[in-house]
Amino acid sequence: MDEIKIIEIIKKTLKFSNKNVVKGIDDDCAVIKIDENFYLVATTDMMVKKTHIPSILTPYEIGRRILTANISDIASMGAKPLAFLLSISLSKEEANELFIKELYSGLDEFSKLYNCPVVGGDTNKGDELILSGTALGITDNPIYRRGEVGDDICVTNDLGRVYCALHLYYKLKYKKISYKEFEKLCQKYPKIFEKLKRPVARVKEGLLMNKLINGCCDISDGLGKEITYFKNFEIHTDKIFKLIPEDVVEFCEAFDLNPIKVALNSGEEFELLFTTSKFNKVKNTLKNYSKVHKIGKIIEEGQFIDGEEFHGGGYIHKW
């Protein structure tokens, strides 16, 4: 059983809807129409300690991360954050003042950054740390996962660092390297760990380019999975290569990794993947915030990489 099959069963089973629902479970956020020019967008994102939270993250970083993961979905709709709610299940290990203070300090700091107050929550006792966030946002023009034929497909900033950071983290976890070696590598590749530990959702970018783009999603499960939401596309490895920062290229050489595969499979990057016919305008509008790179185009039919059929990538939960 995998995540995709489970979501299919869920979609088939949930039959009830009503006229308020513009978009259900098929996009980064649900979209609820409040009136003609006013839409509420809502998303929920859960982090399970064993599956999602590398033990090298501090409680402070965990707090920022759960908020960022949710806000990134709001950003990808081109919407403005409105409010955040967090339910938490704590095991005995985390049910102490220090852990809670640090976690919620991280949350508080980033809620200010995103102008998205934490307005509610629920506290529970469980066997492992689980955080479940819900972010709400508002917009007059929700942006979906789509594109027009001929649109450029673009990505903000860069991809690959999170994959590299996790690569090292798993080497440490499965004792392929010592903690001392791990620490040395952290110092050698500081930006790689920065992106894992302190990701930022591209809220300003989403808002600024709202009227200039045709479609958008955030890169949380890896470009290789997210790109398939656009259905028909051609992308090019030489262009993807321009998304990969130099330290990632160096890292890939040192650890014998394919940098293109790294870029396609690097999840929780929280960069925006979008489609537009106004690339230069977008580039100019975002120039003080983020770089933008073209990686391909929306086409009539098919999914291609360098002219060959595209076979995907990215992360899918399996049981």
Add this chain to the structure above:
Amino acid sequence: MDEIKIIEIIKKTLKFSNKNVVKGIDDDCAVIKIDENFYLVATTDMMVKKTHIPSILTPYEIGRRILTANISDIASMGAKPLAFLLSISLSKEEANELFIKELYSGLDEFSKLYNCPVVGGDTNKGDELILSGTALGITDNPIYRRGEVGDDICVTNDLGRVYCALHLYYKLKYKKISYKEFEKLCQKYPKIFEKLKRPVARVKEGLLMNKLINGCCDISDGLGKEITYFKNFEIHTDKIFKLIPEDVVEFCEAFDLNPIKVALNSGEEFELLFTTSKFNKVKNTLKNYSKVHKIGKIIEEGQFIDGEEFHGGGYIHKW
């Protein structure tokens, strides 16, 4: 460490807010002002298998229950349900088609009942079943946990059955009774199990009495805990006794329980506890839906039961 202390730490740590937030984490729902006569209310409620989900509940009942627990908070604000999101963490045990279909069928059935479509979610892999729901609602007049001096304090329908059902469930779980005896008792006290297995949120009641009441909360952790949100009150055991249905009285006699304690400590009842100066109007307005009972009054100062100081009750998580 207990839940109350944790919530205190969280409230102290979360400093950021903005002008949209009318109510933060101090009520059944957060309240966000959209415009003069339009408020969004939002709540999140998590169920952890070991802590919250008796194994006698079917997946279908679990699905209905997580929705009802969340919608009950919307009802207590006097608001109209708008949409629901569900994040879920599945262990290997639950990651199968039958379980998922049943769970989401229960959810779908009740989302129709409450006119509250399920619009989003997140699916994860974990060590135990955890469901985290978020319900959104709208209202022109959010009702808080409060009352005016002199207000009647009232409760809808009845209290006590859930406590009794769990009392038997724990006898079964800790092998004080056999499964056969348990089944016999289920047949002897059918309404007791009905209330545990198929609770309903009082949405219509909340909406109908919105303009007639001064304060409201739902009874999810037990009357003994919820009543303290009203700060200053006197309640009377003879009046509380009228809330207790006959089968609960019988059950208490058979199992040597104090029915008043049962009524004060019975959680997840999802009845509404409210304050009003218009008791007769409320009673008349709800007559086709729910009974209402007075149990006491809001006073100037202090918390009393039968003239004695009140020492609380209800459920609090402890680590």
